[in-house]
Amino acid sequence: MTTDGLSRGFLIGAAIGSGSNAVAAEQGGADFLLAINAGRLRNMGVPSISSMLPVRNVDALTLGFARDELLPLCKIPVLLGVNVWGVDFDPVRQAAEIARSGFAGAVNFPSCMHYSRPMQQILSRAGRGIEQEVAQLKAVQDAGMMSMFYCASRTQARLAADAGIALICLNIGWNAGGILGHRTRSSIEEVATEAREIGRLVKRINPKTRFLLEGGPIATPEDLSRVLRLAPLDGYVGGSTIDRLPLESSVASLIDGFRQASVRPNRLDAENRTLFAWSEQYGFVGTSDALLLCLRRLRALGAARDPVLIVSEPGQNTAPAMRALANPAGLKKGSANLVRIDVAEQDLPARARNVLFGHRDTTSSRPPLLADPSVDMIVIHAPERLTNALQRRLARAMRDGIFRVAGSRRSLEIKPRIIFQSDLIVDEDRLHEDLTHAGLEPELVSLLAGWTLRLPPLRERVGDLPLLIAKFLDDQKGPEFSPLAMLNLRAHKWPGNEAELHMVLGALVGRAPTSTVSPEELAPLLRSEKPDSRKREGRSEKDLIVDTLWRNGFNRSKTAEALGISRKTLYNKIRKYELSG
Structure with missing residues (x-):
């Protein structure tokens, strides 16, 4: 034939x-x-x-x-x-x-x-x-x-x-x-x-x-x-x-479908159902085992008044945990007065010291934050950036329940609850060592031992991904992922946690809804390694020429004009980069 x-x-x-x-x-x-x-x-x-x-x-x-x-x-x-x-x-x-x-x-x-x-x-x-x-x-x-x-x-x-x-x-x-x-x-x-x-x-x-x-x-x-x-x-x-x-x-799609068909609704006991219902009002999303353990501990910590250290990785959403600690009885019973001090944004640690402990020249007009009865909770973000002396002073004040205003002999009682929040990657088995290595004073770490809560990163609760995706997209018509793409999402390490997931979904919103998101479409968005700058620089001129040729329908005169070079120069570069076949 x-x-x-x-x-x-x-x-x-x-x-x-x-x-x-x-x-x-x-x-x-x-x-x-x-x-x-x-x-x-x-x-x-x-x-x-x-x-x-x-x-x-x-x-x-x-x-x-x-x-x-x-x-x-x-x-x-x-x-x-x-x-x-x-x-x-x-x-x-x-x-x-x-x-x-x-x-x-x-x-x-x-x-x-x-x-x-x-x-x-x-x-x-x-x-x-x-x-x-x-x-x-x-x-x-x-x-x-x-x-x-x-x-x-x-x-x-x-x-x-x-x-x-x-x-x-x-x-x-x-x-x-x-x-x-x-x-x-x-x-x-x-x-x-x-x-x-x-x-x-x-x-x-x-x-x-x-x-x-x-x-x-x-x-x-x-x-x-x-x-x-x-x-x-x-x-x-x-x-x-x-x-x-x-x-x-x-x-992959069929196997996933058979597996989903066999999944029965989680038979949560009454305690767990109540716990998840309690967490939803603060903005928590998910039902994974890792989140369940965290919520149990968080609710117990919220019922106390002791200082707490919340450890989260970069990109995690800590707002739900802070709301739960500030309003453990529920948001319907009123919102607590919460003051946040971000040490990472402070120019000088002394500013944080004066705000917290006050000074004899200012206490007559307003009380130090630690003694302000109108404040229910103080959140100190990045305490590891405070000076060692200030960290030790905080630890002793929280241990004794009182502190002395700088330049004065008068002692004041600590009124608000104090919550520390650090963006650190730690190993729970080496928590004390990792925290001190990150810059927290051993005295402060010892005081908070037993009162430290590590929020589970996204890689430990990938079972919550479908719920998180639905929550992030809300009522928007977001992308649908193929079974292989969902497998890739679950296998990803998520170094950027919820913030990275939000970025990935944002990049996919608005795509043509002709097909589900494939692993190939997803792969560039999940690359956590840094690009090779040398390779990128070496290809940049070639990429620019290819893109400009493409935009101008491969008309070389228009391409040369768009690039601001002569036709002869363009021909030479086309030969240099072997773009003519």
Whole structure:
């Protein structure tokens, strides 16, 4: 069968590794199938890149599953993956064997295009390079069958076009995304630029050749649509995007659905139901075990009058805990007068000292904060930043219940309750050591021993994520997450806690609601590591040129004008960054 039997419209090819997926692809409207070892290995649970390693007899592996599973089940053309690395390379004999086996044609896979340039040169000198792959496909085509040539560069595409190969597919690398996927090295914009230039070259040499695209960052139909806006293509070949990613997503979705179907409403006892109802009025969200333990302790601490240290990590919302300590009987019974002193924002610790303990020159007009009967609770944020002397003075005043105004012999009774709040990452098993190491005086830490409450960070209560997401979005129509994306949210360490979750949701609000949020869309928002500044600086000019070309419809005159450079300079930079293919 030749390509004349294919649709004249946009072609869809599927690189498949099993009979069940082949049947699904045919029912979905695929125009042809590729039987390659990468597909079979994907179905065995290993990454596609393993197809380039000497792990199996590639000919036996590919021919075996293609002959037993694809040919008997499918009516659409099946192209067999062939290579030129055998001991006896005979293109004509190989083409005859492909025809006798019942295949519609062949594709060059595994191919030396996936190797480095030095390795490609070694294979070419040995008579087993890209030139022989073109010769093999030409022999298949001359025998009256179809052939599709995978290429990775302008030079390789030119070889195939000169030989008259009917289908040329630009392979832009292993597919990104999913559990086994690779990290993308090219943006959609860079892919469109390369496909546009190489496609033009192919059409100039042989207008009848059909030019297709596969791989790289194209993981969804939306990604392909973005490329097609500026790079005309005759078709698309899906490997992992058809054979692996949908399976991962659908299986994960089904398992999650079965699990949710089996979950019974939590049989909370009366005490726990009362506790959660009590916590909701202060703004707590969640029902996880970690939060439950925290709430029990918080309610007990709220009923007392002793000083308390609240330890939270950066990004945690401490307001609900403060409201609960200030109004343990409930907000409906009136709101307490709470004063907050943020030492982290104070220019001098002396200001905090004078506000708390007063001075003999000011006590006649207003009482020190520690003795003010109108204040119910004082929250001191970042006490570890106070001077050691002031921390010790606070510890002794709280221990005795009285203090002396600076410059005076008069002693005053402490009236408000004192709450300390520190943004620190601590280990509960080493709480005393971690607090003193952070700057808290041992005397103050000892006084607060037993009265210290560590709020559970988000990574310890990921079961509350659905409730937190619903609470943050409130009545807004927020994004829906795919099961795999939710798994990634639960696996994330959340170094920024609730603030980071709020940032992630904010970045996703307003997205087109055409599909659920995928792991690939989520990944850039969850990267906690610092970007490599050297790499970013090295790519900045290239990125700027690609983005400006994209915005100006690849009109180089308009692009040069937008960049404020001459056309000649723009051409030089396009060649420098290899943007012309």
